[in-house]
Amino acid sequence: MLTLPFLREFPDAVRAGLKKRHMPTGLVDEVLAADEQRRKLQAEWDGLAAEVNDLSRRVGELLRSGNAAEAEALKEQVATRKATQAVLSARQQEVEARLDQGLLAIPNMPHASVPEGKTPEDNEVYRAWSGPLPVLPDxxxxxxxxxxxxxxIDFPAGVKLTGSGFPVFRGKGARLQRALINFFLDEARAAGFEEIQPPLMVNADSARGTGQLPDKEGQMYYVEKDDLYLIPTAEVPVTNLFRDVILEEKDFPIRLTGYTPCFRREAGAYGKDVRGLNRVxxxxxxxxVVIEHPDRSYDTLMQMCEHVAGLLDKLELPYRILRLCGGDMGFTSALTFDFEVFSAAQQRWLEVSSVSNFETYQANRLKLRYRHPETKKTQLAHTLNGSALALARIVAALLENHQDDQGIRIPTALHRYTGFERID
RNA sequence: GGAGGAGUGGCAGAGUGGUUGAUUGCAACGGUCUUGAAAACCGUCGUAGGUGCGAGCCUACCGGGGGUUCGAAUCCCUCCUCCUCCGCCA
Structure with a gap:
């Protein structure tokens, strides 16, 4: 979420950001009003607490000097102050609830380079595919x-075992997936990312830290008995490694990678666009995932994009890079590049990666800070992440684009991982 | 799952109801000394909210939450985590 000091200092900028996302701006004033109320109540409460502390000390002194009567009088004074405090606390809780709710409902501010626009059609083609699109056999x-x-891939088997959207991979399909995972992890390691194997379930604090709660509650599978969420992406556990952490400037950048299964409910999504592996x-x-110094996060974002582009090149897939417009960008992101692979058989572009800079938006929730070497003050770090890459859709794209009369050709870069060069 | 023990500042480790946000040691940082370094000595050394131009001052936080009390790190309840023993087990 945005920080209150930022909101206080630049309310117009926040309104402008909301407009760019085509969202109502009324929340800004609501939050500012609640913030002012909260501070007023807090100051009042603090003053009373100071008096209570002082009175209590004097009660102790009086009791030790045997002056019980005076002590009793002071106790009464404490009682009246505490009664007032209780009233203030109740009001403060109410105000704070409003404040938090409002703050959580305000999305991240779009970066200056984010194009105007409302729908996916308005996204900017940042880098078009320069080569020829694949021509598939009749x-x-x-x-x-x-x-x-x-x-x-056995879709009906998945339906029998679990339900729709849980495909079963078999034989070379399973091996292809395993090969891709290893390929992606090796590439990430070569690019300086430390490999993490995180838990696949997280608690509510973690889900809140990266912004899945409260915005995307319905998107996650929830294990009620243990109050845990199945992760919708490795971003959640991996980024939360740095929840409540204060870094030194020399720690930047922190580059992490992780392979995990991802679980998404995708409630209500059925139809032609979600057939096969398009949405599971x-x-x-x-x-x-990268934790980065604010001054360098946009350079890092571009590096991450180049990493993803390199993977797609090695997989010999035609892709384009989109810069998402204000209306299409995720709630927590300041700037997002989507990677789309052209699926020749479906004649459509499929999103296979999304690379984002969250600036301090996640870090604020995470309390992920670093110490400024001169001022010694703590400042929020920047967090970034991207898929590199998402398997199911990559498999779909590989199958469709590399098909020939006989079957499927496996791109050369994968041969040492798959152990086979074709699926026939 | 059952029984017992424990959770304090970066680490170690005091503190069992009254100026304790917390003794002390180590680590870290600044300085003196030194050609340089070490050692020694002096100083600084948690996070956050509020307030002030500022030195500063006020408040909250001793695993989380709640309670008792004029006053809680200290007493009570509850949850979580770790350790030991038993049971179960990939």
């Missing part, structure tokens, strides 16, 4: 048909 098929006829409830993903 009778080219979408991945769900290919996968079924090659026997590498469980998929595998290698995520990259």
């Amino acid at each position: 009778g080219a098929r979408p991945h769900w048909e290919l996968a079924e006829s090659l026997g590498i 409830h469980q998929f595998d993903k290698v995520e990259i």
Whole structure:
């Protein structure tokens, strides 16, 4: 969330940011009003607390000198102050609830370079595909048909075991997935990322830290008995490693990567756009996360994009990079680049990666700070992350784009990981 | 899952109801000394909110939450985590 000092100092900037996202701006004044009330109540309460502390000390002194009567009189004075404090606390709780709620409802401020726009159609093509789009043989098929006829993904089996959206990968399909995971992790390690194997379930504090709660509560699977959430992305556990952490400036940048399955409820999503692997409830993903100094986070964002672009090049997939417009950008992001692979068989671009700079928005919730070497003050760090890459859709794109009359050609970069060069 | 013990500042470790945000040691930082370094000595050395131009002052926080009391790190309840023993187990 935004910090209160920022909101207080630049309310117009916040309103402008909300407008760019096509969101109402009324919240700004509500939050500012609540903030002022809260501070007033706090000051009043603090004053009373100071008096109570002082009176209590004097009660102790009086009791030790045997002056019980006077002590009793002071006790009464304490009681009246505490009664007032109780009233103030109740009001403060109410005000704070409003303040928190309002603050949580304000999204991150879009970076200056974020294009104007409301819908995905308004996203800017930041880097178009320069090469030719693949020309597929006659009778080219979408991945769900290919996968079924090659026997590498069993969708009905997943329905039997669990339900819709939980595909079963078999044989070379399973091996291809494992190969991709290892390939992505090795590439990330080569680029300086430390590999993390995090828990696949997190508590509510972690879900709040990266912004899944409260905005995306319905998106996560929840284990009620233990009050835990299945992670929708490795971003949640990996970034939360740095919740309540104060770093030194020399610690930057912190580069982490992690492979995890990801669980998403995707409630209500059915139809042609979600067929096959386009949208599933469980998929595998290698995520990259960077904790960075505010001065360098945008350079780092571009580096992360180049890393993702390099992966797609090695997989020989045609892709384009979009700069998301204000209306399409995620709630917590300041600037997001989406990577889309062209699916020749479906004749559409499929999102396979999203790389974002959250600036201090997540860090504020996480209380992730660093110490300024000169002032010794703590300041919020910047957090970034991106998919590098999301498996299921990459598999879909590989199958569709690399199909020929006989079957599927595996890109050269993967051969040492798969141990086979074709799926026929 | 059952029984017992414990959770204090970066670490170690005091503190069991009254100026204790907290003794002390180590680490860290600044300084004196030194050609330089070490040692020694002096000083600084948690986070956050409020207030003041400022030195500063006020408030909260001793695993989380609640309670008792004029007053809680200290007493009570509850949850969490760790350790020991038993049970179960990939």
